[in-house]
Amino acid sequence: MNKDSPILEVDRLTKNFGGLPAVHDLSFTVMPGQLKGLIGPNGAGKTTCINLITGALPVTSGEVRFEGKRITGLPLHKTARLNIGRTFQLLRIFQEMTVLENVMAGCHRWASLGTLQAAMRLPGARAKERQIMEVARSQVDFIGLAHRASMPAGALPVGEQRLLEIARALAGKPKLLLLDEPAAGLNDIERARLGTLLRKLTAGGLSILLIEHNMDLVMSVSDEIVVLNYGEKLAEGSAHEVRNLQTVISAYLGDATDA
């Protein structure tokens, strides 16, 4: 993969819900190792955008390319297998499983064994299980939930459940990670730590698309930011550029001139 070509290309993507455009003619790219922020007021189409990229929703028109290959229309589990990880705004953790088991399940992308091979503990199964355990433990440590590892995931506070979803997605060793409001429910300290973790991940070569309402976090960690409003791209640029654009300010605060 060429370092100079984008890992993700969103090309003229459109999604209509019963005639109403949720995302309209949206184009942007994510480069390898880049952290791209995706912001916009409520209802701007951010989550829809992630659902379109990952195949959780069918697109109306337009194209999504991952590592140069068209992935439009692939279902969620197939985009996941191409090494696209994601988290959910409305949490989708496995409540009855422990924190560690959740993350171990996240290893499925690279660690799936045949059902029979696994159940009958045929050669290779044991070694694979050990490998899964190691990766899961290191991800639980990395995200800061080691002290919770054997707790049922449903018993965690919401903020920690969000961190757990990130650890679970990371366990699959993704090349691209799509995060849908990972800081919602985190306190200031946890949020600051999350920012540091995200920078560490991109420094390690991971590409991230980050939807986030908390402006401090987005502005401080993003290499570039795309601003959506009513499903259309309003602006794109560095945090500094975006912050000072009049269109962005009015989308968030209304047309008040005294803002």
Place this chain on the structure above:
Amino acid sequence: MKRSHLLGALIGIAFVVALPLFIKDEYTLGFLVLAGIVSLTVTGLNMLVGHAGQLSLGHGGFYALGAYASTILTIRFGFTPFPALMIAAIATGLVALLLGIPLLKMLTQFHLAVATLIFVMLINAILIVGGGWTGGFTGIQGQPPFSIGSVVFEGDTANYYLVWGIVFLGILFAAGLSNSQAGRVLRAIQGDETGAQSLGIDVAWEKVKVFVISAIYASVAGSLLAHYTGSVTPAQFGVGPSLEFMVMVFLGGKGSVIGGVVGGAFIKLLPQVTEFMKNYRLLVDGIILTGVLLFVPQGIVGLFKKIWDRRPGGKSPEEAGPLSSKESFSVALAKPEARGE
């Protein structure tokens, strides 16, 4: 494997192995054989229900396919019982695959429950109108006792060890699945299907696989039943037994590897204790299921596990997980110390 699990397993195995030494009465031993056969079906069904979270009300249909396929292969085609059992299991697995692919790819667990119910009714109807092939209402009698090579399993004691030996293998396989990535994948599907898909899990296909495995368990149990009793009739495999299997899953412990045996043995042996209720069996099952769902949603095994986790020196309350109000009620009921007094 944890030491407490290993100890429990050894005690369980010793108990099952030693039991016939103390029970000389053939009638009781016969019921223990039947309890083992049913437990095998329920252990398989529990992987589908307890791990993947899918409901099947039609496993009596797969049980029937195993029993009738073994019967027809041995009596009409002259196969010996062991290859007949294997062929029956493969054929039943294929039926489950053909049934499972369309059902599990697009339907919810509730659609699956209704569709499998229709399946068992259909199988039952086929058995009744099958004429010379299935023997109609009166079924087919005269199956040879099970044998592998020159070893013939004749009589209650031999069948007891045969059946419970196979139950043991069935539990071993279920435990292997449960404790592996394959088991985690199924529990993830039960937890949240979209969440599971986002990890690259092909939810529909994983459901089909466990559906087929559970059908094969039922088929093997059906074959063993046919060879043990030497008689099959459609009434043994209708909607009633299918529902009873589900009752056993919930009663024993949904998702527990030994829950199938506990639930199966409990319900099969209960009528021996309360024989006068025979005509009210379904009603009694209903009351038991309702009671279990209300007060012990994790089943008998789940209840004992909670009590064990809460013993002095057990897991911390955090690790053991929160109790629902009803669970704490039943834990307190079963063991006063658990109230933390």
